Amino acid sequence: xxxxxxxxxxxxxxxxxxxxxxxxxxxxxxxxxxxxxxxxxxxxxxxxxxxxxxxxxxxxxxxxxxxxxxxxxxxxxxxxxxxxxxxxxxxxxxxxxxxxxx
Amino acid sequence: xxxxxxxxxxxxxxxxxxxxxxxxxxxxxxxxxxxxxxxxxxxxxxxxxxxxxxxxxxxxxxxxxxxxxxxxxxxxxxxxxxxxxxxxxxxxxxxxxxxxxxxxxxxxxxxxxxxxxxxxxxxxxxxxxxxxxxxxxxxxxxxxxxxxxxxxxxxxxxxxxxxxxxxxxxxxxxxxxxx
Numbered sequence: 001x002x003x004x005x006x007x008x009x010x011x012x013x014x015x016x017x018x019x020x021x022x023x024x025x026x027x028x029x030x031x032x033x034x035x036x037x038x039x040x041x042x043x044x045x046x047x048x049x050x051x052x053x054x055x056x057x058x059x060x061x062x063x064x065x066x067x068x069x070x071x072x073x074x075x076x077x078x079x080x081x082x083x084x085x086x087x088x089x090x091x092x093x094x095x096x097x098x099x100x101x102x
Numbered sequence: 103x104x105x106x107x108x109x110x111x112x113x114x115x116x117x118x119x120x121x122x123x124x125x126x127x128x129x130x131x132x133x134x135x136x137x138x139x140x141x142x143x144x145x146x147x148x149x150x151x152x153x154x155x156x157x158x159x160x161x162x163x164x165x166x167x168x169x170x171x172x173x174x175x176x177x178x179x180x181x182x183x184x185x186x187x188x189x190x191x192x193x194x195x196x197x198x199x200x201x202x203x204x205x206x207x208x209x210x211x212x213x214x215x216x217x218x219x220x221x222x223x224x225x226x227x228x229x230x231x232x233x234x235x236x237x238x239x240x241x242x243x244x245x246x247x248x249x250x251x252x253x254x255x256x257x258x259x260x261x262x263x264x265x266x267x268x269x270x271x272x273x274x275x276x277x278x279x280x281x
Contacts, residue, residue, distance in 0.1 A: 004227055005222070005223065007157070007161070008222045009219075009222070010124060010127070010157065012215060012218045012219060012222065013128065013131075013215075014127070014131055014150075014154075015214070015218065016211045016212075016214055016215040016218075017131045017132070017134075017135050017211075018135075019210060019211050019214050020135055020207050020208065020210070020211035021134065021135040023203075023206065023207035023210050023211070024135070024199075024203065024204060024207035024208075025135075026197075027140055029140050029143070029144070029182060029185065029186065030135075030140060030143055032182070033134050033135075033143050033144070033147050033182075034135070036147060036151075036174070036178065037131055037134065037135075037147070037150070040150075040151065040154050040174075043154070043158075043170075044154065044157060044158075047157075047158055047161045047163065047166065048161060049227075050161070051161045051162055052227070052229060053227055053228070053229045053230060054230060054233070055230035055231075055232060055233055055234060056233075056234045056236075057162075057233070057234055057235075057236065057237055058234075058236060058237070058241050058242050058245055059245070061163050061165065061166050061242055062242060062245055062246060062250055064166050064169075065166070065169060065246075066253060066254075066257055068169060068170070068173045068174070069173075069257045069260070069261060070257065070260065071173075071174070071178065072173055072177055072178060072261065073257075073260050073261050073263075073264035073265075074264075075177075075178045075181060075182070076181065076261075076264050076265055076268045077264050077267055077268055077271075079181055079182065079184075079185040079268070080267070080268035080269075080271040080272045081271060082185055082189060083185055083188055083189050083271075083272050083275070084271050084272060084274075084275055086188075086189035087189075087275045088275075092189055093197075
């Protein structure tokens with residue numbers, strides 16, 4: 001459990017699941033969940049490199065906090081777009097939302 | 103570390119805890135991706151992020167673990183639940199998954215998995231020559247207010263802009279059809 005590769009492998013698995021979610025799901029919230037999984041894989045990578053390789057163990061933590069802030073902003077915008085799309089098309093299926101300006 | 107490993111029990115407990123945390127995050131990620139009910143997906147995401155917070159504890163940073171719980175579980179997942187509540191996609195009928203799309207998604211996932219594994223396990227990772235030992239939260243706050251202050255402020259501005267944008271996007275919903 002105490003090696004860099006373990007954490008990198010966990011991050012790869014989470015990233016792969018996120019990619020599969022983005023390609024597989026048709027609902028917008030499912031795709032957003034995939035994006036959050038991928039961002040978490042990036043966070044695990046930052047923290048693992050921070051723990052095992054970095055010269056200063058504070059910088060990786062700071063970058064992880066930054067990624068979390070950006071993920072929060074992205075989720076707020078994405079969810080408001082999802083609500084707007086639902087009111088326009090009465091569905092959150094990406095294949096139903098075909099018009100740019102109705 | 104040697105003193106910890108000479109005693110069996112704390113090490114064993116740490117390993118069991120690590121296995122538990124990893125299982126939690128994978129089970130959560132699978133629940134977040136595979137079921138078709140979207141509320142189950144969000145609950146799976148909450149499980150997965152709790153597991154990832156445990157991983158951050160094992161990586162030596164309780165602060166980041168708490169931030170993960172607070173921001174991801176407490177803010178992002180709860181706002182997803184609110185979005186589901188406001189858009190009510192649960193009552194809609196779900197069209198069947200097309201097998202071609204499933205196969206393509208799994209193929210892309212397998213490709214990315216193999217590629218990243220080759221990348222990670224063929225690279226020789228070397229630790230830095232001199233490694234600092236300062237893991238304190240006080241040091242973290244010091245960096246945030248000195249060296250990384252510009253990034254910190256820009257991210258606060260980004261959050262403000264995104265919240266205003268979210269309000270404007272959802273606020274125009276009712277008015278669009280009457281234009």
